[in-house]
Amino acid sequence: MSFNSEERALNPIPPLILALFVVSMGVELVFQLGARGLVGGPQAVGWRQAALMDFGFQGQFATYLAETGQLRPDFLIRFLSYPFVHVSFTQALIAGVMLLALGKFVGEIMAPFAVFLLYVASTIGGALAMWAVGGETDWLFGGFPPVYGLIGGFTYLLWVRLGAMGASQVQAFRLIAMLAALQLIFGVLFGFTRDWPADLGGFATGFAVSPALAPGGFTALVERLKRRG
Incomplete structure (x- = not known):
């Protein structure tokens, strides 16, 4: 997707995305201060672990909702809250930077x-994929599934643009292919993480919902991308 540098420099980060970044990093800052004893007293050392248990996602929560039909708020919130709790500062920072970009x-x-809607849909899609493919007790934390959803949206936009130019649309998938290859390499070297279905689900959801979220739908998007070429 080729935009001129002046337009890209002037185009701000969507305010709701910026707000999500601030909230996520704010939560991480509280964890860091608590772990160092700067706020909250001795019990603050366990804030991160408590938050992971209270706001992380597991497939068993979705199974309970589906089997009982009881819409428990404390279970439902986990479909949206897990991106805001991370297992480490490094995970939070990388996810945050990718979210902004x-x-x-x-x-x-x-x-x-x-x-923003793309982010929310991908967050839920990542959780549902984790439920469908991952283990019932495998935990899901961190902001990567919605980030992969934004990658799905970016891939869709690039896919449409390449089609409008008559170029090979396979090129649109280079970014996700590169990330998948990196995950494979790190998995071989350091062990595979159990939350990979959520990343895949986030990407698939982002790609799938983007036609509905693009301005004017698919046809208007093609025309707009042609004009920006």
Whole structure:
């Protein structure tokens, strides 16, 4: 997707995406201060672990909702809260930086609220994929599934643009292919993480919902991308 540098520099990060970044890093800051005894007293050392248990996602929560039909708020909130609790500062920082970068890229085409909806849909899609493919007791934490959803949105926009130019649309999938290859390499070297279904589900959801979120739908998006070429 080729946008001129002046337009890219002037185009701000969607405000709701910026707000999500601030909230996520704010939570991480509280964890860091608590772990160092700077706030909250001695019990603050366990804040991160408590938050992971209270706001992380497991497939068993979705199974309970599906089997009982009881819409327990404390279970439902986990479909949306898990991206805001991370197992480490490094995970939070990497996810946050990718959120800002990809939110800005996608926001160069989609409306700010549409980018936010893409984030929310991908968050839920990641949790559902974790339920469907992952183990019932495998935990899901961190902001990577919605980030992969933004990658899905970016891939879709690039896929449409390449099609409008008559170029090979396979090129649109280079970013996700590169990330998948990196995950494979790190998995071989350091062990595979159990939350990979959520990343895949986030990407698939982002790609799938993007046609509905693009301004004017698919046809208007093609015309817009042609004009920006």
